[in-house]
Amino acid sequence: MRQVEVGLGDRSYPIVIENGLLDRAGEVLAPYARSGRLIVVADDQVWVAQGPRLERSGLAIALVTIPAGEGSKSWNMLSRLVDDLLALEVERSDHVVALGGGMIGDLTGFAASIVKRGCNFVQVPTTLLAQVDSSVGGKTAINTPAGKNMVGTFHQPSAVLIDPSTLDTLDRRQLRAGYAEVVKYGLIGDLGFFDWCEEKALDLLAGDVDAQLQAIETSVRAKAAIVGEDERETSGRRALLNLGHTFGHAFEAEAGFSDRLLHGEGVAIGMALAFRFSAERGLCPAADADRVEAHLEAVGLPVRSDLGTPASLVAHMAHDKKKSSGRVPFILARGIGRAFVDPTIELAEVEDFLARWRGQS
Incomplete structure (x- = not known):
């Protein structure tokens, strides 16, 4: 296991890097589950590839899937995701897990930053781009006709958990x-x-x-x-x-x-x-x-x-x-x-x- 800290005072958080990390999902994600329930937002294609590893964790997964592709970083999808999180009765102390690439991390982080004026989230990036860039630093956003990432917030995750083995399923x-x-x-x-x-x-x-x-x-x-x-x-x-x-x-x-x-x-x-x-x-x-x-x-x-x-x-x-x-x-x-x-x-x-x-x- 390799660990890096993002030093932001009382908002500092760890970046944990380990090949096969998701095979220990029960141990690694348990601290972010309330009463054994883990809220997960995932790219629908990523869930097919990586979801079984979380399902074997023993945690009760409350899943929201998002259509794959940059087109999902939109007002409509943000609105839908917020409604889904509210329907799951997300609390401010909950940690919403973003499982997927940069689109999922940006969209989930944005939703987490505005639901009930802000709840926690954890980045579990599954693409190389997200692992080395977009999952770290707290930038969240959606795209608009005016341009890319034009609407968003700064909202730091509680942790970033990186498993390079997820790259095996990446094209x-x-x-x-x-x-x-x-x-x-x-x-x-x-x-x-x-x-x-x-x-x-x-x-x-x-x-x-x-x-x-x-x-x-x-x-x-x-x-x-x-x-x-x-x-x-x-x-x-x-x-x-x-x-x-x-x-x-x-x-x-x-x-x-x-x-x-x-x-x-x-x-x-x-x-x-x-x-x-x-x-x-x-x-x-x-x-x-x-x-x-x-x-x-x-x-x-x-x-x-x-x-x-x-x-x-x-x-x-x-x-x-x-x-x-x-x-x-x-x-x-x-x-x-x-x-x-x-x-x-x-x-x-x-x-x-x-x-x-x-x-x-």
Whole structure:
């Protein structure tokens, strides 16, 4: 067992990482069950794959299933989930367990934050993306026509329980998409970890448990440290975690937040663009941008997309929730492992860059 703490004073919580953890669900989840009853919100596909492990726990499972897919991060599904939790007579002292990927964690955490003015929840992420990123840090949200994650709250979980064996049932595309959020930590501030990723990524994606454990622990330690310093993204430190996301979310919006482009795929394209944009501005060696693209392509992630036009992509960026004083802060880089926040970028400059990138000028 590996354990990392998110240090937030009296709201600190553990991240527990252990292969096969869900096979001890009775022991691990019992502290979060009231009178032996555990309220679980699960992706319907994840429940088929992982539910039997919880059902063998000996706990009485009160289950709410949510249709799989990013489309469930919506007002309608949030309303339905809240009604379901109220029908189960959830109490503020209860712990609602979110079993699934990032969609389930975001949706369940949001519902838990508003039901009866806030009840507890536990993250049990089952995708690589959720294990290394979205389950840690307390961001909850739904999507709206205005953009991705535009409505939500900060609501920290009571614990994050990570079992890499759940990745065995994940399809290859989802696993690769999750890997984008792993390598992000190297690109932000850890050149040594990026070096490790170049060496071990294919082992991780092939199911090497040691590589998965190392990647997950390194990622959550990095994120826990940043969240502990800047919980609500007020100092700018936590904003570094958005490397590639401003570009990536725009492509996701063009895809209608559908499986046409997975979140991690959008982030991969966005990180490649962030480094290429940085190189074009003379901030970052072009060789580093080339190296980032080469690695992403080597693991099967996209670095280009034909979705949208430069103008439509920038229009999506204009609605970025991090916008301040009319400007959207971009995460750029002075090199691999040297990301920084630049709040001075004009969207017109980004549109011109995207046009050149597309070969349209």
